[in-house]
Amino acid sequence: MGVTLPLHNCERSVKLFIAYPEVVAATSGVLRIGLAQINPTVGDLAGNVAVITSTYDKALAQGCDVVAFTELCITGYPPEDLVLKAGFVADNRAAMLSCAEHTSDCVAVIGFVDTDQQGRLFNAAAICSGGLVRGVYFKELLPNYGVFDEQRYFTSGLDVPNRPVLFRIGGVLVGITICEDIWTADGPVRSQAQAGAALTLNINGSPFHRGKIGEREEMLSERARENRCAVAYVNQVGGQDELVFDGGSMLLSHDGTLLARSPQFVEDLLVADLELPSGGTSKDSVAIEVSTVAKRQNSIARAVITPRCTDLEELYGALVVGVRDYVRKNGFTDVVIGLSGGIDSALVATLATEALGANHVHGVSMPSRYSSVGSETDAAKLAANLGIELQTISIEPAFQAYLDMCAPSFAGKPVDLTEENLQSRIRGTTLMALSNKIGWMVLTTGNKSELAVGYFTLYGDSAGGFAVIKDLLKTTVYELCNHINRRTGTERIPQAIIDKPPSAELRPDQRDDQSLPPYDVLDAILSLYVENDRTAAEIITLGHDPGLVRRVARLVDLNEYKRRQGPPGVRVSTKAFGKDRRLPITNAYRG
């Protein structure tokens, strides 16, 4: 079937516009709604089309009247600067059209990048059925904060005349919105509801942070209640660079009651029947007629409300999905991890094993003259518990070689951090050699507390492809390890690893607390300084030790250049060391 409508400027191109007089809905009908919680890959247009069309077929087989896919599902979200390539945008439109051509009598809502004759780009949703694009909605509220740069790319639908547009699907007036659109009370949901929409279909690429699913549910419930409009919310799942999308798609009635929810972190097609006012007409607006009667449903699609994960369980889920998708979507199967016998590498190895399978995780113990016996035995115990390979490579030969090579240059200078960094860099280089030779991706093991204050070696322990726990404060590392042991009911992570005092073991009898304050004290300051954008002066007024706060703040600022050269990792907080925190390296502010 051919597509007859140009996609831009759908007001002009859609021939079925009817401006109805104001009439109250006279009857009601049952709409079967599918929410396609899929895991697209950025840039993989053909692969994403395949996922969309095969999921469409499932929704069709289950008798759906409408199935909604996720925001920019054609390109994967977020496509970033790929959309600045006109050729990419053209390819994405062709991919969307191939999905549209695939549709029959179930309406599909498909996220893609649209463009107009002026070359402006829109974060758009195509409403398709019967092989045709029936209309296109342009996202109105474009987030440009945190990890979001949408105003860099897209023009708002508000800059296009003649909105709002509703769609009659199965006799029900339906409004379409995209992600951010629904987070504001006076946004397009209100105007669409006022125009007569009984249901808003909201398609999302909403990244995870801890507790966000609760915020979403509360917001969606409020949006439904205040507009007397049912809400169908579909969200992407899976990892994309530093972002993880947790799914958790939801259906809420017009009074804000949660009717159905998908699980988090897995693909899902949520199907539910929803009774909605039918036959109503649009006020002060236009409605595109897609279908006037819902399909006759032979059986009831029972709504399932999957319980929300607990806090630590959703954190665990996010990290597992984040590492799995980063590794696999980048063409790797196996990872290698330096196992020091410490808690950070133990957690990373445990997460990687869950994500990839024990056969795909390779541990390397790299002892030096300063390594304790306990470290090696603890690493061995962990590897045995996880069922992963462990090899041992002593770094002594290279360490001695460097000391000899540099001796003339170092003459007369005392031993200092240089020698500690050398050991860490030898370990990083050794892991990278294994990576290069065998094709394993190196996972780094630094946590957010260490990254914040620079308690790591650039090109040493920070060397690798993915920094799994870079957004976990050290106190959270402990919480999560204890949680993992509780959930497995065993000492999967040996208790000795959890209990021993943290040490980098880069000089005799070294312990972290010789260089850093206790982690609970440090993390409290970091949470304020890094995650909440407070100044040192403000944190001091909250009662923290002035000298310590100044020192920690200075360390955070000074180490920006090191963090900037680290690998990406899973974002789980509202402010990770990634694209949601854009501090200058050259920065003389000492407030």
Add this chain to the structure above:
Amino acid sequence: MGVTLPLHNCERSVKLFIAYPEVVAATSGVLRIGLAQINPTVGDLAGNVAVITSTYDKALAQGCDVVAFTELCITGYPPEDLVLKAGFVADNRAAMLSCAEHTSDCVAVIGFVDTDQQGRLFNAAAICSGGLVRGVYFKELLPNYGVFDEQRYFTSGLDVPNRPVLFRIGGVLVGITICEDIWTADGPVRSQAQAGAALTLNINGSPFHRGKIGEREEMLSERARENRCAVAYVNQVGGQDELVFDGGSMLLSHDGTLLARSPQFVEDLLVADLELPSGGTSKDSVAIEVSTVAKRQNSIARAVITPRCTDLEELYGALVVGVRDYVRKNGFTDVVIGLSGGIDSALVATLATEALGANHVHGVSMPSRYSSVGSETDAAKLAANLGIELQTISIEPAFQAYLDMCAPSFAGKPVDLTEENLQSRIRGTTLMALSNKIGWMVLTTGNKSELAVGYFTLYGDSAGGFAVIKDLLKTTVYELCNHINRRTGTERIPQAIIDKPPSAELRPDQRDDQSLPPYDVLDAILSLYVENDRTAAEIITLGHDPGLVRRVARLVDLNEYKRRQGPPGVRVSTKAFGKDRRLPITNAYRG
């Protein structure tokens, strides 16, 4: 003197508002204008205040009626996420007020971050004299493309009612605009000119790229002509992370004629007398009365038009300033560079010597079993020409140690890139050891062609604090080296280094052209793919070899993860591998 005006919402707070009837200007006067082309440091509020007040004093001593400072000069430009700290914004306002208090009868225009009671932020200019803030202008057009993220931070002045506002200075109606504001024909310059402005003062933090000063002059001339309004354009100088600001402040008459220009890349106070219609009144607008009569000038401030740099000379200037400011603003005095005897490290050492002085540049030759004799003698010749220190550290002991350490893990696998990467990583680790022990910043030597296709070793030759020539294609490296020798009239960079075929010398008889196409062919493709956002398919239709284009495009995409972990460097093109190119790492697009 106290400041009496709240800074936000200046319409309400300024008491001198007078809405004049429409009257044509009756007379003319001479305004002495100072353009303060300064080099602030981001975050250094006290330091920036000191530069502003001392420059103000010079302008005052030279009899200026008005002196304009640069965009966000209080904070330094761009302050990035620093402005998300409310404490920082408060400190920046206090710093601006201290500058305002310093003013007497010369009007100062000072860029700072303003905020209103809703907590919205504005990219603002304070118009100050007599110790008071007379009014505040809010930037209207906020760039959010390329390296700019201003919509992430700021609200547009267009979202504040009752604009435009003009300022009467020395009897002349003056409009204030900020950077991007002047780049659009139907922007605030037009509305201000229509309201009666005879002069627009445009303050800038306009980053350099090659040839931009010519684009600016053309645009400013057009803006002046079409509005019959003189233009005073002041721009920041100096380096800030990857950005370089080139200054080149200009004064143009109402007919678009260039009257004065500052040199590029150095601080300057440009003072010039400009005859302007005086005593006119503002139409359909409000004017804040600052001073009705220009000071009586005893002598004429002669306008100087500094000639524009030639293309390669401005490139040279940008690189020298970029490395100098990055090193010094980050608290370093000395740098260390691995001198391979190749052209890239030769260029970097030459630029660093110009920027920092020969005593502050340290070369290290790190031969391996694969190094040619010529490489060592060429490096020695270069060091002698530049007058810099050169030490030699053979990497053989560490190389052999790693080979021995890894032998069990590598058993049965052929020699491959792993062994090449090992050598490069040993060199990187050695330079970092010198950096750690002695306090030198490591400068890396990779060029844009190599970075694009991944022809470098992560944690090896890419390890360091600043990547001086990362935005120079290899063909440009050659051009610039030849230019340097021409400008010095000597073989400052030994001709042997320029003439020999490029080689990484990581295996016997290695040459770049065994792995890569000739650089002129490669660079032509990279220019299209990277700098012009063309897809591989589009480049092929332009006549380039299909297989080669596909291979190069694939290499560029595959190596995003490596580039992401590299240090910043000087941006000189319209699209560097930095914050103006935000491609996903996980990216399956093969168009």
